[in-house]
Amino acid sequence: MMPKHCFLGFLISFFLTGVAGTQSTHESLKPQRVQFQSRNFHNILQWQPGRALTGNSSVYFVQYKIYGQRQWKNKEDCWGTQELFCDLTSETSDIQEPYYGRVRAASAGSYSEWSMTPRFTPWWETKIDPPVVNITQVNGSLLVILHAPNLPYRYQKEKNVSIEDYYELLYRVFIINNSLEKEQKVYEGAHRVVEIEALTPHSSYCVVAEIYQPMLDRRSQRSEERCVEIP
Structure with missing residues (x-):
């Protein structure tokens, strides 16, 4: 036992x-x-x-x-x-x-x-997507139109609500001369329509943009490139 x-x-x-x-x-x-x-x-x-x-x-x-x-x-x-x-x-x-x-x-x-x-x-803590960029040729210049990121559906049910209602946003626009392989910042500000002038004829250009939040010192990733041939 x-x-x-x-x-x-x-x-x-x-x-x-x-x-x-x-x-x-x-x-x-x-x-x-x-x-x-x-x-x-x-x-x-x-x-x-x-x-x-x-x-x-x-x-x-x-x-x-x-x-x-x-x-x-x-x-x-x-x-x-x-x-x-x-x-x-x-x-x-x-x-x-x-x-x-x-x-x-x-x-x-x-x-x-x-x-x-x-x-x-x-x-x-939310991260802001880059702007959507559209470009149009106007008399040898480029008209760049920037669209702020979309908000979730819950916010869209409220009229005229944009991510710009929650932050001060600055748009930075860059143009790339493909012939010279040179990039230049051509705009920084709050406007979402930007005209780029003095482009070289018979050249290829691409445009990219990003969003900068001054209060948070934070920037988005860059948008997809939009490219065009100047006649």
Whole structure:
């Protein structure tokens, strides 16, 4: 017969091993790299599977809240999702507010702990796409027309809402003389229609543009090139 102290030691060891194993399982299921990715106020919560998860065997549960609130809110469309992202644009539409999101995973009846994002404020952190550029030849000059990036549908339902309503934006326009392989900045300002004059006849030019946000000292990527032959 096993001595009482040995049996007690066995139970304690079994219990501790079980608890440690459960904690290890929960930790290995925990979603990784949970963060917001935001472009033009289109705010997507993204994450990576936990270390123990492969394939589509797991589901995820998403919650969000405004900084300072105690109560988390469920995102119903992402409650039990198999995706690795969740669109929280509508839930984070007050762009001056700081938000948090969090995600937990479930697999084979086990649930992970919650994994939370850093604080996220859309106005500070959203990235602005480059402008869309159109060019037209007018009497040997180029007329450059710049279009600001589109906002998500939620903002488009409000009339005349533009990304320019949220930031001071400056447009930078560059022209590239393909014959000389030379680039020159020809404009920086708030106007979205720019005329480029004094172009060399029988030459090929390309135009690109970017957006600059002075308050944040941040610029967008450059637009696609628009090219033309000057007769």
